[in-house]
Amino acid sequence: MLAYTYKDYGVFELVEKEKPRLTDPKDAIVKITMSSICTSDLHIKHGSVPRAVLGTTVGHEMVGIVEQTGSQVKKVKKGDRVTVNVETFCGKCFFCKKGYVNNCTDKNGGWALGCRIDGAQAEYVRVPFADEGLNKIPKSVSDSQALFVGDILSTGFWAVKISEIKQTDTVLIIGAGPTGICTLLCAMLKNPKNIIVCEKDKTRRDFIKNHYPDIITVSPEECIKTVKEKSEHGGADAVIEAGGSEKSFQLAWQSARANATVTIVALYDKAMTLPLPEMYGKNLTFKTGGVDGCDCDEILSLIEQGKIDTTPLITHQFPLKDIEKAYEIFEQKLDNVIKIAIIN
Ligand SMILES: [Zn+2]
Numbered sequence: 149m150l151a152y153t154y155k156d157y158g159v160f161e162l163v164e165k166e167k168p169r170l171t172d173p174k175d176a177i178v179k180i181t182m183s184s185i186c187t188s189d190l191h192i193k194h195g196s197v198p199r200a201v202l203g204t205t206v207g208h209e210m211v212g213i214v215e216q217t218g219s220q221v222k223k224v225k226k227g228d229r230v231t232v233n234v235e236t237f238c239g240k241c242f243f244c245k246k247g248y249v250n251n252c253t254d255k256n257g258g259w260a261l262g263c264r265i266d267g268a269q270a271e272y273v274r275v276p277f278a279d280e281g282l283n284k285i286p287k288s289v290s291d292s293q294a295l296f297v298g299d300i301l302s303t304g305f306w307a308v309k310i311s312e313i314k315q316t317d318t319v320l321i322i323g324a325g326p327t328g329i330c331t332l333l334c335a336m337l338k339n340p341k342n343i344i345v346c347e348k349d350k351t352r353r354d355f356i357k358n359h360y361p362d363i364i365t366v367s368p369e370e371c372i373k374t375v376k377e378k379s380e381h382g383g384a385d386a387v388i389e390a391g392g393s394e395k396s397f398q399l400a401w402q403s404a405r406a407n408a409t410v411t412i413v414a415l416y417d418k419a420m421t422l423p424l425p426e427m428y429g430k431n432l433t434f435k436t437g438g439v440d441g442c443d444c445d446e447i448l449s450l451i452e453q454g455k456i457d458t459t460p461l462i463t464h465q466f467p468l469k470d471i472e473k474a475y476e477i478f479e480q481k482l483d484n485v486i487k488i489a490i491i492n
Pocket residue numbers: 186187188189208209234299300
């Protein structure tokens with residue numbers, strides 16, 4: 149089968165690989181019908197994910213059809229349409245039992261697919277702990293509608309959950325990239341008083357304006373002023389930082405009111421520093437990523453009810469054989485790309 153593979157630092161290549169086989173009774177083999185490219189794939193390519201293993205098939209956002217299951221798999225069976233979770237988790241350890249599945253202590257626990265074990269940008273994938281990592285897609289939900297459930301939509305859902313947003317809140321979301329938009333869609337479900345999205349790219353601000361006209365959009369330069377005008381207590385009640393730059397990181401704490409919660413879901417390519425003397429007395433609560441992706445059934449149900457729709461994010465589609473071209477567009481942010489669906 150074809151598999152897009154991490155060959156060397158800075159080099160991904162479409163190569164021919166053996167179709168994966170079950171190696172554990174809890175495994176399933178999934179025939180991938182649609183996958184996507186995530187910024188984290190680019191982080192692997194550029195060496196900012198030290199745990200990534202050379203030779204691994206990349207990609208961790210996918211949907212597919214169960215092809216084969218190990219003898220201990222109970223929840224899914226051959227022929228089921230499923231989402232695949234970015235995280236591998238055992239469901240039994242201390243962290244899994246508390247819902248902190250990102251910190252699963254199994255050797256493949258956390259983000260393994262497409263990083264340390266073969267992932268999504270291929271024709272088939274082996275999913276360990278299939279009963280935990282696979283969720284059945286409701287009949288009326290299409291592959292395109294379900295594509296982001298296991299990764300960026302889970303991230304947005306989780307970020308909103310841990311930010312404890314209330315209806316009286318002014319919420320600031322920094323970054324209108326794919327994860328920022330998924331976070332916005334989940335924040336809208338909480339009906340806060342105001343949602344402000346801060347994004348430096350005008351095309352992306354326009355995307356938000358066109359699709360979600362009730363949302364206030366600002367550039368980073370206007371951010372603090374607008375947030376202060378729209379909030380009653382000198383800053384945002386909840387800030388979710390999905391921008392991932394030095395500037396967006398600083399804006400996150402600067403825009404927050406005293407005693408606010410600042411949730412950091414962005415993945416940075418270097419260390420970030422908080423100027424604690426300047427922040428003294430602001431008494432902020434920081435919560436940091438990555439996602440505990442264990443709410444996929446609930447998210448799929450919200451999609452089924454028409455409450456979340458991420459399909460406008462899919463701006464481009466390519467067959468797997470042309471994935472090189474898809475990466476070029478995604479990496480260079482050409483042609484107003486937001487997300488690319490890779491179709492098998
Ligand atoms: Zn991702």
